[in-house]
Amino acid sequence: MKSNAATAEVAQPYAQALLSIAQSHNLTEEIGTDARTLINLLSGSGELQNFLDNPFIQADNKKNLLKQLLGEGVSPYLRNFLLFLVDRRRIAFLQAILQQYVALLRELNQTVLAEITSAVPLTEAQLQAVKEKALAITKAREVEIETKIDTDLIGGVIIKVGSQVIDASLRGQLRRLSLSLNSN
Secondary structure, eight states: OOOHHHHHHHHHHHHHHHHHHHHHTTOHHHHHHHHHHHHHHHHHOHHHHHHHHOTTSOHHHHHHHHHHHHTTTSOHHHHHHHHHHHHTTOGGGHHHHHHHHHHHHHHHTTEEEEEEEESSOOOHHHHHHHHHHHHHHHOOSEEEEEEEEOGGGOSEEEEEETTEEEEEEHHHHHHHHHHHHHHO
16 A cells, blocks of 8 residues: 555656646646546546556556546546556556646635535535635635535534634534533
């Protein structure tokens, strides 16, 4: 298993290079959209990640699979970048590189990420309220929202924006109540 520090060390220069390519061709948002799609694809498929990670699978087989997956809809610059990663034996770091690229793109666009974990899906109005609160807290230009469902929360939400965490979940409230009862 790759350590997080080593992964970040490898991912950073490749993500920077991809951002430079995207900027020079005015494709930062288009490649950002493709990167998010690929991140979701990799997150949802352990088989795909294992195939790309496997050092015993020939580079040509990995390239062919990537070409099939990407189709014609993806930017040729991104496609060539991924094939380059295969040649450099860095394709195992693809997800980390793409996540780093998206983080760099957010920074460039003065966008913050609000990670929302809730017991049930939130309504559009609730998501908009979180977005407005995150904008007020951070003074960012835009907010990108990532949602996760965690039924263990019982109810409520946990919102993480940068280093700030707002725990308004029932599980969090029960934990705080338990701590205050135990300290008396």
